[in-house]
Amino acid sequence: MKVAENKANVDSPIKKPYEEKGLQLVKYLIIGIMFGIIFTKGEIISWFRIQEMFRLHSFYMYGVIGSAIVVGVISVQVIKRFGIKSVHGEKINIPDKEFRKGQIIGGFIFGLGWALTGACPGPLFAQIGSGFTVVLVTLLSALAGTWVYGKFANKLPN
Amino acid sequence: MEWITQPWPWYVAGPLIGLTVPALLILGNKTFGISSSLRHMCAACVPAGIPFFTYNWKKEIWNLLFVLGVLIGGFIATNFLANPETIVVSEATQADLTALGITDFTSLLPSDIFSWENLLTGKGLLFFVVGGFLVGFGARYAGGCTSGHAIMGISSLQWPSLLATTFFMIGGFFMTHVLLEPLMKLVGF
Numbered sequence: 001m002k003v004a005e006n007k008a009n010v011d012s013p014i015k016k017p018y019e020e021k022g023l024q025l026v027k028y029l030i031i032g033i034m035f036g037i038i039f040t041k042g043e044i045i046s047w048f049r050i051q052e053m054f055r056l057h058s059f060y061m062y063g064v065i066g067s068a069i070v071v072g073v074i075s076v077q078v079i080k081r082f083g084i085k086s087v088h089g090e091k092i093n094i095p096d097k098e099f100r101k102g103q104i105i106g107g108f109i110f111g112l113g114w115a116l117t118g119a120c121p122g123p124l125f126a127q128i129g130s131g132f133t134v135v136l137v138t139l140l141s142a143l144a145g146t147w148v149y150g151k152f153a154n155k156l157p158n
Numbered sequence: 159m160e161w162i163t164q165p166w167p168w169y170v171a172g173p174l175i176g177l178t179v180p181a182l183l184i185l186g187n188k189t190f191g192i193s194s195s196l197r198h199m200c201a202a203c204v205p206a207g208i209p210f211f212t213y214n215w216k217k218e219i220w221n222l223l224f225v226l227g228v229l230i231g232g233f234i235a236t237n238f239l240a241n242p243e244t245i246v247v248s249e250a251t252q253a254d255l256t257a258l259g260i261t262d263f264t265s266l267l268p269s270d271i272f273s274w275e276n277l278l279t280g281k282g283l284l285f286f287v288v289g290g291f292l293v294g295f296g297a298r299y300a301g302g303c304t305s306g307h308a309i310m311g312i313s314s315l316q317w318p319s320l321l322a323t324t325f326f327m328i329g330g331f332f333m334t335h336v337l338l339e340p341l342m343k344l345v346g347f
Contacts, residue, residue, distance in 0.1 A: 044171065052247065072309055078180075107329065120293065
């Protein structure tokens with residue numbers, strides 16, 4: 001299925017992707033707001049929920065991530081099988097992820113930080129919005145980490 | 159309407175998060191991913207001529223609006239839909255964390271760690287500065303975070319994402335069970 005997808009992309013190189021501007025972008029803000037509400041009401045932004053997960057004391061986070069994946073898998077399969085197009089009439093494009101060593105090394109490093117901060121990048125933003133303003137420092141530090149990765153990306157095993 | 163102020167169960171929160179995947183795909187042909195926003199912010203503010211940050215980040219403004227929305231969503235949920243009760247943390251976790259020196263189990267994040275007073279102390283250095291750095295560095299090195307790999311990547315059946323997610327979990331278990339106790343002792347818990 002992946003081969004066919006790549007071929008389709010090659011076959012239509014002339015079609016430029018539809019570019020959304022101005023007010024058309026507001027929908028992403030709205031989806032983000034809904035997402036932030038779900039994160040907060042689901043208590044996924046809680047440091048305690050992440051600790052419970054890594055201590056295997058609660059099924060909660062496994063239920064959240066697991067059911068999100070189930071819904072995601074079904075949605076993507078439906079989109080592919082029925083050739084559902086985007087609202088702009090484009091073929092839906094999901095770029096393939098290629099194996100890199102970073103998925104192992106970087107993944108492990110990310111996990112260390114996840115357990116410390118109790119937040120992956122999404123919940124960081126929701127924690128700040130929820131009034132835990134000191135998490136702004138965590139966010140700045142995450143930006144610094146991103147920047148340092150970018151600076152040394154070509155020197156790291158990949 | 160009482161359900162809205164109660165904490166939402168996993169079978170409500172999880173599927174709603176999963177629905178973000180088709181929502182973004184159908185509404186704008188966008189793949190779900192949050193840590194990319196950190197890269198775009200670097201590209202917008204301090205590209206410093208680094209190839210990794212030299213691209214047209216303006217095309218990715220949707221992603222920045224999305225995370226701004228997440229922040230606003232956190233504000234709305236906390237200020238208008240908040241649960242009046244204190245958070246329920248499993249007893250086993252409470253016992254473990256009490257042993258580590260955590261005393262506040264009343265809100266989503268323990269004030270023992272997450273307060274401005276801790277900023278310039280070892281606690282702040284560990285949980286905000288080091289923790290944040292590891293999240294940002296690790297996510298970019300891995301090419302995505304929980305949203306881009308665990309949810310979007312696995313949803314589209316990409317095995318590198320399953321691999322990355324496995325190592326997210328291994329890293330988290332290692333921190334929680336091996337490093338957390340000595341590190342917390344080191345910073346004065």
